[in-house]
Amino acid sequence: MAIEIPTLPEQLPTSAPRFVGKEVNRIEDPALVSGTVEFIDNLSLPGMLHCAILRSPHPHARVIKVDTRAAAALEGVEAVLTGEDVGRWCAPAFTAPEGWGSYCMAVDKVRFVGEPVAAVAATSRYLAEDALELIQVEYELLTPVANPDEAMAPGAPLLFEERGTNVIQSREYTWGEIDRVFADADRVVSRKFRWNRVGANPTETFGCICQWDLADNSLTCRGAYQTPRFMGLGRAASLKLPANKVRIITHAQGGGFGGKGGPRGTDIAALLSRKADGRPVKYIEDRMEYLLAGGGQSWDRYYDAALALQADGTVTGFKVRLVDDQGAGAEGYGTISAAKPLAAFTGNYRIEAASYDLTLVATNRAPTYPYRGYGPPPHNLVLESLMDIAARELAVDPAELRRRNYIRPEQFPYTVPSGNEYDSGNYAAVLDRVLEMADYRALREAQAKARAEGRLVGIGVVSTVEPGVFDWNAYATVGVPGVGVPEGVKVAVDVLGNVTVAVGFNLQGQGQFTVAAQVVADYLGVDMNAVKVATASTDVAMPHFGQGGSRLGVAVTGAILGACEKLKQTFCLLVAHLMHTGPEQVELMNGRLQLKGAPEHGMSIAEVAGVMLARSDLLPPGMEPCPEATFVWTAPNRNLPDDQGRCRSYLTAANATHIAQIEIDRHTGQVKILGYFIVDDCGTRLNPASVEGQLQGGVAQGVGAALFEEYVYDPQAQPLVTTFVDYLIPTIHEVPMTTKDHLVTPSPFAPLGAKGCGEGAIHTTPATLMCAINDALSPLGLEILETPASPHRLWKLLHGHGAA
Amino acid sequence: MTTMQKIHVTVNGKSHAREVEARLTLADFLRHELHLGGTHVGCEHGVCGVCTVLINGQSARSCLTLAVQADGANVTTVEGLRNRETGQLHPIQQAFVDAHGLQCGFCTPGFVMTTLELLGENPDPSDDEIKDALGGNLCRCTGYQSILESVRLAASRLQTTQSA
The missing domain is CATH 3.30.365.10 (Aldehyde oxidase/xanthine dehydrogenase, molybdopterin binding domain)
Incomplete structure (x- = not known):
């Protein structure tokens, strides 16, 4: 049966929405104001090490030699990572257009101030930073390219020599008769503008804890990840692991605004864990690292x-x-x-x-x-x-x-x-x-x-x-393939009428957990405090993207409505069977599955879930005992x-x-x-x-x-x-x-x-x-x-x- | 570098005797030695105010304070605000919830602690006084309007409670 997604609040199966459209308090907030939310740096794992990263002071230089012997000898240092390891184990970042990505750490040369050149895992962050001071790096300085004019000048030094140019992409789009309208214009105004670099700067920087399982060669990354599955795919590619061997557990984030995810930091912490016999390694980017080289500079x-x-x-x-x-x-x-x-x-x-x-x-x-x-x-x-x-x-x-x-x-x-x-x-x-x-x-x-x-x-x-x-x-124009951005959820009803919504993302500040609770509560006719919104890790979550592109509130609403529609259809089948009538005679309204025209005959969603889970003898032949439904939403009619x-x-x-x-x-x-x-x-x-x-x-x-x-x-x-x-x-x-x-x-x-x-x-x-x-x-x-x-x-x- | 010092600090009414490195920041001491993770760290150079705690009743940047400097002091963190028995939020915390004074919530403990100090000294602050007090706390999500409203709401509720 086709799934119809309601396009107006009035179409919800309730006499009047109690939560959608209302200024309800956010379910996120009591824990946030109490300081009990598990942001990534609040988590420690047994045996955990702490990573610090040595960064290039030069904008453009060849890395001749990295001497880490003294750092490795420092008591408390358990692993040291250099470009040599990275060149052996990793692939450069995938980019759009392709071919303009670096390794997570400089392998042969550095291309910006702040690019990682070595990293250490030690028993404390303080010790790890001590160890960085013992690392000697020999550079051969190259002429930097400071702006696009210099980059496009004939004979300019090249950042990626194999590309033969510093121009990543150049193309012109023409829509309509642009030359004619300018030729026919009574007036033309033109100006040059300069927009200088700005950036996201969430109050929480990026952080992660990575653990490499040496026995089955798999990786678990806990951290502040904005787009968990997308991040997992990227890590699989750069660390040369099958994608289903990279598990991302995303934590609540102290803001995102675009760049939250730290691909380089994650890869480095993961490789340090691999070198430290699989001990978990925590990396918390500090503010100066963020401002220097974090995922936070935009629009230059x-x-x-x-x-x-x-x-x-x-x-x-x-x-x-x-x-x-x-x-x-x-x-x-x-x-x-x-x-x-x-x-x-x-x-x-x-x-x-x-x-x-x-x-x-x-x-x-x-x-x-x-x-x-x-x-x-x-x-x-x-x-x-x-x-x-x-x-x-x-x-x-x-x-x-x-x-x-x-x-x-x-x-x-x-x-x-x-x-x-x-x-x-x-x-x-x-x-x-x-x-x-x-x-x-x-x-x-x-x-x-x-x-x-x-x-x-x-x-x-x-x-x-x-x-x-x-x-x-x-974004197909710059080489990102694809149509559609799936966002999936699972909605589950238990025998007491509580509802759990599993999503693929975590809190970042926009209040999507509350929106999810509002929508599901109005659809299934329960109170918002009967709704739990939980984050699934990437190995078990439905396909998802998470925050980004002014999208998630709409997308998660669509996914929840789709899952609720599916639940309703199954529940109607069951109730019709119990009442010896056709499913078209049963409706969901205000949390009850009831006979159309005789609403006194009906069952609550808790009762329906109870029958499903505990009375298989009452189910129609072939019906699964499952008061749960998944739905993956993507925007309709894209091309x-x-x-x-x-x-x-x-x-x-x-x-x-x-x-x-x-x-x-x-x-x-x-x-x-x-x-x-x-x-x-x-x-x-x-x-x-x-x-x-x-x-x-x-x-x-x-x-x-x-x-x-x-x-x-x-x-x-x-x-x-x-x-x-x-x-x-x-x-x-x-x-x-x-x-x-x-x-x-x-x-x-x-x-x-x-x-x-x-x-x-x-x-x-x-x-x-x-x-x-x-x-x-x-x-x-x-x-x-x-x-x-x-x-x-x-x-x-x-x-x-x-x-x- | 690794000189250890004995300190005695009272945090949220509970006393702790510890031996710490002289270079350990108070923020790291609270977060990683005492496992009080509500005090967050945003810049570690004293600008953002995310790590604000009260030391002997006065707001302070715990990232710029060394743990040894808090020897003998009374420290209050966001964990000390909620009612231990009932779990009920402090009126300032409740006001932030009710007036939507937070989004990601990472800076919120710092704002709450600064507000606690402000309303202790000035129970009925004007908007300009609130802005002066909160001018050292950065929030990247809310644009501050709902934070201003939260502080106003907290002030009015606390005054009502006290006059009742």
């Missing part, structure tokens, strides 16, 4: 972009040329983040033609990894900044210019030129609501008054689309991309408009946020408090990217940012307390109508703040097109010390 971009407009303000074309500094290879899937903008290339607008000229370049900076949003935040900065510049040139209000170009409600589902289909939305209604909430007219009047007083006050109004529920087909990368990739399209009012201090260059307003529409809000938390958290990270955070490298590719004193995470003083409202346009395609909502705010906030800053600067004829707009950069701009 140089843009050259143009917008074509007609005289009435209709935008007809959008051309983007992107050179993306990937760092030392493609091991962190940074390439994918350059492909993601295809899912919403032209934003909220009816733009008929677009082109994307994409060049991904390897340099001797640290490799780039995913970060929340995965590419659109810089892309949206470019598009929205050009919209504002066009509005200024046309002397049209920037909100009005956006409104004129919005996709209209009756046009959904709407296919954008770059191929993705947006499911639903009402962009003008969102804009109207935020303009009203912010009292936009009053903001503009206040701005005029402030300007007359010589103050630099600016307003940004920015609209974005958040592609939600990622699919692998979105392969065409030769220009066009496909239905992301299932949902949430949208938002943010308004920021800021003031720049002329004397310090500091930006003060005076007001911040958000109206968004992510369809059904499964837990409104969690949605608000995602929005506000994204705003904070957007504030960081726009105003403070930057991985600075010197001209020799030496990182200058290695502590939180240099990498400035916004505190409670810098993040605005925002005023929020929302609209609800349910997705017609997604489970319960919910759209991906974890990334929208970081897609929008950087552009909003930069547009506001440029609005403030416009009376001076100044412009800042580089992020972050730090006090230092703005002060230099305001005081004429060169271009910002």
